[in-house]
Amino acid sequence: MQFMLLFSRQGKLRLQKWYVPLSDKEKKKITRELVQTVLARKPKMCSFLEWRDLKIVYKRYASLYFCCAIEDQDNELITLEIIHRYVELLDKYFGSVCELDIIFNFEKAYFILDEFLLGGEAQETSKKNVLKAIEQADLLQEDAETPRSVLEEIGLT
Amino acid sequence: MLAHFRKLVPQLVRILKNLIMSGYSPEHDVSGISDPFLQVRILRLLRILGKSDDDSSEAMNDILAQVATNTETSKNVGNAILYETVLTIMDIKSESGLRVLAINILGRFLLNNDKNIRYVALTSLLKTVQTDHNAVQRHRSTIVDCLKDLDVSIKRRAMELSFALVNGNNIRGMMKELLYFLDSCDPEFKADCASGVFLAAEKYAPSKRWHIDTIMRVLTTAGSYVRDDSVPNLIQLITNSVEMHAYTVQRLYKALLDDISQQPLVQVASWCIGEYGDLLVSGQCEEEEPIQVTEDEVLDVLEGLLVSNLSTPVTRGYSLTAIMKLSTRFSSVNRIKKVVSIYGSSIDVELQQRAVEYNALFKKYDHMRPALLERMPIMEKSATNGPTEIVQTNGETEPSVVEPKHPPLVTQPANQANDLLVLLGGNDVPVIQTTMPTKPASAGGELLELLGDLSLSGGPAPAPAPSVPTSQPSFLLDGLSSQPLFNDIATAAIPPMTAYNKNGLKIDFTFERANPNPNIAVITIHASNSTEADMTDFVFQAAVPKTFQLQLLSPSSNVVPALNQGTVTQVIRVLNPQKQQLRMRIKLTYTLKGSPVQDLAEVNNFPPQSWQ
16 A cells, blocks of 8 residues: 545545655645545445556545555455454444544544554454554553642642 | 565465364454455465466465355455455466356456446456457456446446457447447547547458448547547548448538538548549449439538638648549539639638649649549558558659559658658658759748648648649659668668677677668667676667667667677667668677776768668
8 A cells, every 4th residue: 555545525634644755745736636536536436546557445434535545456355445444443442433533533543553554554454453552552641641639730749 | 586485385375274264253354254354465475476387376276266266255355355366366377267267256246236346357357358368258248238337437447348359250249339338428438439449440340331331430429539640541441442432422421411510520521522522423322322412512511611610720621622623523613713712812821822732733734633633542551550650642643754553652651740741851862753843942841841730730631732733742752762762672681780899899780671661770789798707787878860769679688798608689779761871879888807897989880771
């Protein structure tokens, strides 16, 4: 996979993950073009399209478009499965995920994506392991926030 | 390097087997299939490893068959795995039974309701149709049905696949479907579809009449989308089918009466009416009921084209020339004279020039008119690939050499306008038997520019060029006289020469002429090394003057072995349209005994036959 984009029906970018090195300007340009192209597609159309020299696989979940760019020799159908697996992970983690969850907890979304995909390829196929890793990371985060009493907060003792 | 990994094939096969056979593992499971990601990965790796290796392919055969038959296809996951399996089977050296199984899976995909699956199937079938043609033919009807699908990507794929599947047996049925598709498809497809139809019709037409009918159908339905260079091709086709002239011109005339907005149709029709107008008026046609057309009606139509806003300048040129040709075939010459003289003051320079020249024909050179405007001989189709080659014929000769038999003159304008320009302006070319000194040079310049413009704009109308009066026979005759010269040269052998010989490196050039295009000289360089050490990283580069074009193909190797043990060969193709002396500057870089060596040299001693 070369990159993955998540954007809403209004064309606002919610998440972007790039597995190829590109300058910022190029990324913006690609994002703009791709968002336009995908949003122009009618609902009944095929989930694959050819764009430049890449294949674009996209799937719409509620109001979010999940869009992946894969190379010529990659399997499009399994990419659809990858997108679905990612959505399932988000769903399991957030509990019935919706776009707002991703907007407010985008860093968690990125963490989950990074646990699942590495360098554009799926690195962990077990749902349980991915979620376990995220849970452990969360635990560490909570431990770091030591409980402080009200007085300590104001600065007295 | 792959050999190192091929040892792992049995292990991979075992792992895959376990995956399929083993029980349910909830965390890796996707809709009943255990770990499809891993399965797809293993299949892909097997594909890479088995690609050109018989042993590994054999070891994989069983497991691939097993996966193909046991995977559930009700969900997308199963289909994803099957798709990967099919790709793998196609790429490795599998046995034919397995390949048939793969094609059948793809056929099943085509029947699936899911668009994605159909898209994927069409794409893969396109890849395999070259190798397993017969198997794919079985699914032809499904593919043709996909032409009617609503999705744009599927339609495009189905169209490409249909063209790939057309053959002599199914041409009639397929063409019906394709023409129907042409009617109803989006504009972006029409150009490709039209070109495809022309190609297929050319290759497999069962009869001339069918061919002409098909072409007519394409012109009338998708006329404005047809590519510009197909107009000359069609004209050439029509002249070739001699017995169909009357029928063709009649149908074209009728089509023209209906609709004059589609430029290619109008151009072809006006050309044919110009050529075969007499057949049209005489009303003889065996194939269809003859229609009664008078000369005036025909002239009305052609004049209508001239004044209509829908006609492009090119079309106007065609129709003016057609009117002029009819002056020898029809009896109402006065009317034609009037029309031609009106356009003598037209704003469009092209039309004006033609009209002025035709006027001159009427006034001063009336004796030449019949000879000039005679029927065109059958055009030779040049032997290069299909639609891109423009064939020009010139039936007229210069007035002082009015022979009853007009040799077909085939000048081959290559796709570059420059070649056309230069060929026609090649006054330096030897062997011109022209005796026409008196025509003003300025007119010649304009003609050249006009022809240059014509060919620059995608070569839309080489046909008008031949009927231009012989004020410039020198150019046209150049082609005439140089054509036989080309043929002679093609058969004579060209002696090889030594281009460079220094520091132990010797480079020989051997020549041959590329048959389809006599302007291309194919030079093979042989580099040999007489020193004691090998020359590594050997790179040969060549540069030629601007009037030539050079194409350097890849060398046989980068190492010139020592002591003349072997040679490095490389092929150079030089396009030499101006027939100027071939000169070349070569640059050699190589590493000898660890130190890099670079050298530049000029090669001037090419044998004359290589560039003449």
